[in-house]
Amino acid sequence: MKTTAIDLFAGLGGWSTGARQAGVEVLWAANHWPEAVKWHAANHPHTEHACQDLHQAKWEQVPKHDLLLASPCCQGHSKARGKSSGNPQHDASRSTAWAVVSALEFHRPEAALVENVPEFTDWSLYPAWLQAVQSLGYQVSPHVVDCADLGVPQNRVRLVLVLTRSKAPLILRLPKEHHVPASSFLDFNSGNWSQIDKPGRAQATLDRVRNGRMRFGDQFIMPYYGKGSGLTGRDINRPIGTITTRDRWALVNGDRMRMLTANENLRAMTFPADVMRPTSHRLTVHMAGNAMPPLAAQRYIEALLEAA
Template identity: 80%
Template sequence: MTTAIDLFAGYGGWTTGATEAGVQVLWAANHWPEAVKWHAANHRNTEHVCQDLHQARWENVPAHDLLLASPCCQGHSRARGKASGNPQHDSSRSTAWAVVSALEFHRPDGGLVENVPEFVEWALYPAWVAAIQALGYQVAPHIVDCADLGVPQHRVRLFLVITRSRAPLMLELHKRQHVPARSFLDFNAGKWSPIVRPGRAPATLNRIRNGRQRFGDQFVMPYYGKGSGLTGRSIERPIGTITTRDRWALVRGDEMRMLSAGEALAAMSFPADTLRPESHRLTMHMAGNAVPPLAGQRIIEALLAAA
């Protein structure tokens, strides 16, 4: 059986996807105790470490065939990164060097790294790729909308395929039929509130009015941000990107409610039996930071098929 380790494992999207692809994840690490706690609850046969991976002792990490990693993305994001004047995220970009360190010590057959597409615009990205190439690997960037892999969510992400090959390996990723948001939304559940009430923002009321004209009495809309901000969006298409904060609202006639944590996990393609915190806010934060498990599974399967 193919074995793997998961760096910056978070809530376990990579690990869940790898398991579904028949890969055994031996070891997972994250610096946030809450993430490690819930990753361990859902993956009891994986060894867990709560650690800043800049300080990792790679000799204590089991040998493996495949490295999986999702280095911190906030420093690269247009919304929250350096370009937006957030120097607190400057150091987060350096987490990507842990991937190089792990590859250098263990020399696995390959690796998969997930991040936002802006990662390739990082000033040190060419040096990072050169370091990986110096270890005998090739790096192939893939920009993927996870909806094309069967995830019921439009989520565009960068997947870097790291292989021991003469040339970068471009995976054959078959485009799946899009799964609509109605597949996981429950308009008969949850706590609803009247749309018209004191304090409701005019922009919200205008968005709902436009949404009704386009989609009828049931649709979803963002509470902030761009994209579907003026019109809402149909439940017959995948939902927009799940973020670490409450973003999406459901509209039903004259009522509305925010997306539930369970619906957010379903939008991310986590299995229905995934254990999660009671805290809605904590669950949303971990879900919004995760790799969609189904996207991870499809990409791992494509890599194994090409090996």
């Protein structure tokens, strides 16, 4: 019998795409953002969709399932949105994790995979959240893994909590893949190139380009916005750094440079080439950066099914 799943906070569908690739049928998916639901539905037409605040979900209307997949909002926990970025310390987005508890309480699926940033476990209410999950009969096993180790061409460290109705916490036997380089998804024949040396270019950018050339030659990637990868950038023969919800990475080629295209952001996340997406570059980048990489999702689900 085919394993079935639901996807909470489904976004563009990283978990759902990974589940499909692992042979799991996603029966139901939900998100509060209509634009995300629109594109998830376009890519998963056989899945039932709900556009709602999951605090208000009527779980009796959600199909019975074997596996719950969820990526509650991470912005309230992430260091990327700390005090200096205006992140409130009591962010209402953190409470989205309680929807997972509500869903588990009603349906009691055999297992759940909950993805977030590692700082999720530093949340002051995490012990209460953990106790609630355990009170429902679930063992909880935290896995903190760099997605690059799962074959994603991106250094992206994420927490996945493995919740199972087992006698002891389940440690998944995840594969350790060779790292896939950023060059695997970069297209030097696309995008909007501009001259590096042009009026108005920030001195910090010029310094980073110069330092990158000294280390990597004429072709490399570097953070154009933000502080990642220091003052030099990164070799295209290693995975890119974390894809975020805003434009961050620039590609340097000789005396030209450009930001990554929306499609390159999606490929860095391992979405399939035929994924349907908004025409808006900004919206696509936002949805890509919010997603669980489908290949990482597939690896977790396959390891869970194998262990079961």
